[in-house]
Amino acid sequence: MPVTRQQAEELFRKYNESESLYHHALSVETVMREAAERYGEDPEFWGIVGFLHDIDWEKFPEEHCRKAPELLKEIDAPDELIHAVCSHGYGLVSDVKPEHRMEKMLYTVDELTGLITATALMRPEKMKGITVKSIKKKWKDKSFAAGVNRTLISDGAAMLEMDVNDVIQLAIDGMTRIAPQLGLWPDEAE
Numbered sequence: 040m041p042v043t044r045q046q047a048e049e050l051f052r053k054y055n056e057s058e059s060l061y062h063h064a065l066s067v068e069t070v071m072r073e074a075a076e077r078y079g080e081d082p083e084f085w086g087i088v089g090f091l092h093d094i095d096w097e098k099f100p101e102e103h104c105r106k107a108p109e110l111l112k113e114i115d116a117p118d119e120l121i122h123a124v125c126s127h128g129y130g131l132v133s134d135v136k137p138e139h140r141m142e143k144m145l146y147t148v149d150e151l152t153g154l155i156t157a158t159a160l161m162r163p164e165k166m167k168g169i170t171v172k173s174i175k176k177k178w179k180d181k182s183f184a185a186g187v188n189r190t191l192i193s194d195g196a197a198m199l200e201m202d203v204n205d206v207i208q209l210a211i212d213g214m215t216r217i218a219p220q221l222g223l224w225p226d227e228a229e
């Protein structure tokens with residue numbers, strides 16, 4: 040039985056209380072879905088991988104990516120899902136290398152969604168009308184969202200053999216789909 044979105048939601052809620060982490064999970068999920076659709080892959084599966092990638096972050100930060108397999112087994116997650124989740128910390132907290140295209144995408148968009156969120160929050164119109172250029176401008180400003188590892192994003196794009204600009208556009212498209220839910224859309228009443 041494949042993991043359902045409902046099971047993923049319950050597992051996430053069991054181990055995470057932070058609303059910002061939830062928004063991060065949703066951001067990565069929506070971009071993973073967008074990417075899967077574009078490549079003719081399974082959007083539900085890619086989305087769930089994205090949604091669950093930081094499952095162990097809030098409660099087990101010291102064991103990030105190493106505690107995840109145990110938690111994911113609670114919902115009988117397949118090895119493919121577990122491997123993908125562990126690989127997102129490659130080179131930082133994990134030695135599981137991203138191999139599958141899905142994993143390379145996850146590795147790349149994890150950081151990228153952070154940069155897009157930070158950029159959108161600076162703009163009155165938030166995600167509305169945001170362009171690759173808006174993101175690139177903030178990318179170059181090293182003091183802005185300094186915690187976002189730009190090198191990791193370019194390394195990920197190289198792994199995917201994609202132009203960084205194309206990955207940014209894909210992530211913008213994915214996040215725009217649920218921008219109101221992410222709190223990244225202007226309040227229409229304003």
Ligand SMILES: [Fe+2]
Nearest residue numbers: 092093096127
């Ligand atoms: Fe992580």
Ligand SMILES: [Fe+2]
Nearest residue numbers: 063092093149
């Ligand atoms: Fe993450």
